[in-house]
Amino acid sequence: MSTVTPVDPAPREAAPRLTNVPAATRPGWTPPDDPRLAFVLSMADDELMIGHRHAHWTGVAPTLEADLAFSSLAQDEIGHAAIWYGVAEELTGQDEDTLAFGRAPAAYRHATLLEAEPGDWAFTLVRQHAYDLFDHLRLDALTDSEDASIVGVLGPILREERLHRAHARAWLSRAVEGSAVGRDRVLAAADQVLGQAGGLFETLPWEEELVKDGTLPLMMGDLREPWIAALREDYDSFGIPEAVDGLDLAGGLGGRQGTHTSVFLPLWQEMTALFRDHPGATW
Amino acid sequence: MSSDVVNETAILEEVRAAVAGVEDPEMQPITVGELGMLVEVSVDGPTAVVDIMPTFTGCPATAYIGADVEQAAVAVEGIDRAVVRWRRDLSWGPERITEAGRIKLAETGIAPPGSGQTQQNSLLGIGGVRCPYCGSRNTRADSPFGSAPCRSTHSCRDCKTPFDAIKPI
Numbered sequence A: 001m002s003t004v005t006p007v008d009p010a011p012r013e014a015a016p017r018l019t020n021v022p023a024a025t026r027p028g029w030t031p032p033d034d035p036r037l038a039f040v041l042s043m044a045d046d047e048l049m050i051g052h053r054h055a056h057w058t059g060v061a062p063t064l065e066a067d068l069a070f071s072s073l074a075q076d077e078i079g080h081a082a083i084w085y086g087v088a089e090e091l092t093g094q095d096e097d098t099l100a101f102g103r104a105p106a107a108y109r110h111a112t113l114l115e116a117e118p119g120d121w122a123f124t125l126v127r128q129h130a131y132d133l134f135d136h137l138r139l140d141a142l143t144d145s146e147d148a149s150i151v152g153v154l155g156p157i158l159r160e161e162r163l164h165r166a167h168a169r170a171w172l173s174r175a176v177e178g179s180a181v182g183r184d185r186v187l188a189a190a191d192q193v194l195g196q197a198g199g200l201f202e203t204l205p206w207e208e209e210l211v212k213d214g215t216l217p218l219m220m221g222d223l224r225e226p227w228i229a230a231l232r233e234d235y236d237s238f239g240i241p242e243a244v245d246g247l248d249l250a251g252g253l254g255g256r257q258g259t260h261t262s263v264f265l266p267l268w269q270e271m272t273a274l275f276r277d278h279p280g281a282t283w
Numbered sequence B: 001m002s003s004d005v006v007n008e009t010a011i012l013e014e015v016r017a018a019v020a021g022v023e024d025p026e027m028q029p030i031t032v033g034e035l036g037m038l039v040e041v042s043v044d045g046p047t048a049v050v051d052i053m054p055t056f057t058g059c060p061a062t063a064y065i066g067a068d069v070e071q072a073a074v075a076v077e078g079i080d081r082a083v084v085r086w087r088r089d090l091s092w093g094p095e096r097i098t099e100a101g102r103i104k105l106a107e108t109g110i111a112p113p114g115s116g117q118t119q120q121n122s123l124l125g126i127g128g129v130r131c132p133y134c135g136s137r138n139t140r141a142d143s144p145f146g147s148a149p150c151r152s153t154h155s156c157r158d159c160k161t162p163f164d165a166i167k168p169i
Helices: A035-055 A064-092 A096-101 A121-142 A148-152 A154-177 A180-194 A197-201 A207-212 A220-238 A241-246 A264-277 B003-020 B062-074 B099-108 B119-124
Strands: B038-044 B047-052 B081-086 B139-143 B151-156 B162-166
Touching: A035 A064, A035 A096, A035 A121, A035 A207, A035 A264, A064 A096, A064 A148, A064 A154, A064 B139, A096 A264, A121 A154, A121 A180, A121 A197, A121 A220, A148 A154, A154 A180, A154 A220, A154 B119, A180 A241, A197 A220, A220 A241, B003 B038, B003 B047, B003 B062, B047 B062, B062 B081
Parallel strands: B047 B081
Antiparallel strands: B038 B047, B139 B151, B151 B162
């Protein structure tokens, strides 16, 4: 059985240094011994990070409806994270909380785009749209997985994700239809988000193995083309085809292999503070 | 049929009724049975096993509901242990809500499924969901998200009342 080494619940003295250097080039990096675990954790961590960032808007969103929406989106995404941590629990024997909050920063496998700070409202919407499009494609592809644990939990997740994509589309089209300020902000946000979207599709060194054993019906990199097509279609329908110009799939790499940006350490410290200070706490 | 079997069947029915009657803390007096959250109940000697599904995966009330279900099961005479299993592999949908549940929802001011909500109209802000207060369909969809993960928000142009509806999924 493979395991994820939990970090000592006591506060760490020296925080590990995080860089933007893709992990594959980092000396001393070794792939995890269980590719399936690495993959399931990448989905769980993606959802946990975006859920945490969405929760930022609770109490401070521009409208009451938006406040409720992002609170709900956060609950949904964290709920999905719990499901994927549950699948990882079958592989490690470690419970959801330990997997979510008890790992060292370099053990997290989410795309770095998802750890980025909420930014302005436009950044939040553009990121939600880009990520939910990707997540939907990923979940859809997984319906052909030969892994019963993965396929078994897709139903409720897919059902909820439909609303997420619809929400992002409705808000973005509304934002660009208004004043030039809104449109400019969305374009600036698209430049920023699409410049780091490559990390979503980062091809992991162990993915081939997962494709071979049927866990993955395709390489995550194979989702790039359909994702770009879906993105173009939506941006065209909003009347901002130029928003795709900033797309750079060579940006934002490293997260899936545990290399994160400088904003991740404070995020990790905040998210795991209670777990580290009060091991085993429930309330 | 031995009296033991008869007794066990009676206990099972009692446990089923007890856990089905647990109220959703976010939508009292609507019960988990009426919401269609119960999957299976079984009894093995003094142990009751209850399989239940959340309405939405991120529902924050699950811990409370789970504890209430456990309490309701062990309150049945002959049961001294209850195991509550959250089935995250099953997807709940508003179509699982019973007729009695639909009536209670409307009485609580929440438009039950079947009141005209669709993903499309709720996202485009088009109305048509029947107001649970006055029955008018002259309503506006304000947001596909509401005060709980399973609800969306609307308002009625006729009786000027804002209301929740069970979210279309």
